[in-house]
Amino acid sequence: MYAVRPPWFYRALSPxxxxxxxxxxxxxxxxxxxxxxxxxxxxxxxxILARFNIKATFFCVGDNVRKHKDIFERITADGHAVGNHSFNHLSGWKTSPGSYYNNVMKCREFFDSKLFRPPHGRFTPGQYFVLRNDFRFVLWSVLTMDYHHAVSPEQCLRNARENLEPGAIIVFHDSIKAREKMLYAMPGFIEHALGQGYRFEALSAGM
Ligand SMILES: [Zn+2]
Structure with a gap:
């Protein structure tokens, strides 16, 4: 039905x-x-993150940062990392390399970050080879599928719990669509991981 793990060819690219x-x-x-x-x-x-006193990373859509600058500033003031998620959440498969590059750079006008997560996890080799000069691409080891209409909140939590491993990068969405499932699964996952002896950190480009 869906893949919690990224495609093998992404995992085969140089970390x-x-x-x-x-x-x-x-x-x-x-x-x-x-x-x-x-x-x-x-x-x-x-x-929730403040309650648990843990740091995370937010891959922000540039146009949302433009609209909600106050919330963006709270993200950074709280000590979390931020990454580029393009200005208009473009799919790389449907966008020419030039337009894609320009959209990512437009996002960068609103905040600077060396981290980039391609929307939908979709990009072409051409886009990758150009953007990797400026950014570290960050995909994931676990997609919770919190945005997926056919996935229950309980399944989102299971997806995260069952794929927890050292160095895991877990994707949730702070979006209207995913909100309800994410707000159920995310704190439950944090409690589970802390109980297993895990700690959480924000990402940085140098990892
Ligand atoms: Zn996205």
Missing amino acids: HYLLCRVPSESKVAYLTFDDGPVPEATPDVLD
Whole structure:
């Protein structure tokens, strides 16, 4: 029905340029939130992360940062990392390399980050070879599928729990569509991981 893991050919690319999992033997995991910031979801995420006192990484859509600058500023003030998720959440498969590059750079006008997550995880070799000069690509080791209409909140939580491993990069969405499932699965996953002796860290380009 869907894949929790990224396609093998992404995992085969050099982690120097594209990260699916942080190479680590210790119990550390990386929460990531895509598609915000939006008032309907992001402040709730920030409250939960503050309650657990853990740091995460937000892959922000540039146009949402433009619209919700105050929420974006709270993300960084709270000590979380931010990454580029393009300005208009473009699919690389449907966009020419030039337009794609320009859209990613337009996002960068609103905030600077060396981290880039391609929307939908879709990009072409041409887009990859150009953008990897400026960014570290970050995919994931676990997609919770919180945005998927056919996936229950309980299944989202199971997807995250069952794929927890050292260096795991877990994707949730601070979006209106995923909100309900994410707000159920994310705190439950954090409690589970902390109980297993894991800690959470924000991503950085140098990993
Ligand atoms: Zn996205």
